[in-house]
Amino acid sequence: MSNIIQCECGASIRLPSNTEKRALRCPKCKQGIALTVHATALKTVPVDAGETVATCSICQSSAHASEQLVSCPQCDQIHHQECWAEVGGCGTYGCSEAPAHEKDVSSSQTQRSGWGDEKTCPACSESIKSIALRCRYCGTDFNTVDPLTVKDLRRQVKHESAVGDLRNWTIAIFVMSLIGCFAPIMIFVAFGVLLNKRKELKAAGPIYLVLCYSAAILSAIYSFLMLAFAIISGLN
Known part of the structure; x- marks a missing residue:
């Protein structure tokens, strides 16, 4: 079989x-x-x-x-x-x-075993090198060389998914900020993300933090220009 x-x-x-x-x-x-x-x-x-x-x-x-x-x-x-x-x-x-x-194994003992010759892949249960960041059997990637449990792997997958969603949202916010008519809305969205997700943006990569700041600044400039144009038009 x-x-x-x-x-x-x-x-x-x-x-x-x-x-x-x-x-x-x-x-x-x-x-x-x-x-x-x-x-x-x-x-x-x-x-x-x-x-x-x-x-x-x-x-x-x-x-x-x-x-x-x-x-x-x-x-x-x-x-x-x-x-x-x-x-x-x-x-x-x-x-x-x-x-x-x-038999239960103490956490310190489990931690030490990670720096030995081998560790167990939490996805497929095969033995792999202790310093491996990818399982050679199933191809699962790890964010640390320390031994991981199934729960640790789940948390890693959820974190990676959340980071991916934040990156996609940041790109979408930047693209929308380039369209002037959306500026009054995007200025609140961009600054809201910066206030609540600044640490997450920094962890996702410097480029995404820069994109979000750029979106906020562009939206502010467009909003100011739209307001100035409305005032001038009203005076005329």
Whole structure:
């Protein structure tokens, strides 16, 4: 059986060789992949609108329309695909598909292990070099060489998405400020972004902070010229 599967988003994912590490996520769309103890992907079934289903054994909540469910091949209990992928197995106590419980490791010990020879990729669970900023198996990029958990990876993805949205908005504000008739509106928008998102703009890149300042200045100039023209026209 091939150890490479296809995610719904189209990405090819290499299944981990270590069957104990089953908390797997797609490196592209970050959707959880439900794996059995034999490292085979469980088939998911979407819940139709209005359909009554069982309660997830992990989160203890009912499934809703458009959510993906998996059924444990051993105990037949229903789980959310995300819940199964999050814990790395079945939520039923004593089931052979349940994840193996490991001894707690202190945070300092985990931190030190990041500077050793290897660390674990939080997306595909493969072992990679401790200094790697990209997983050579799934291609996931990391913003630090320190070991990351799945939650850390989620936070990184959300941050990158927020930064990308802010960059797009800044470009749109600058383009709109070049159109003189929008100046009275864009002056408030540009200064509002500068007041509330200045640190985020600086982190997104100096060019975006410059663009936002330029948009505010251009809008102020256009607004002043429009006001002056209106006053002169009124006097005449």
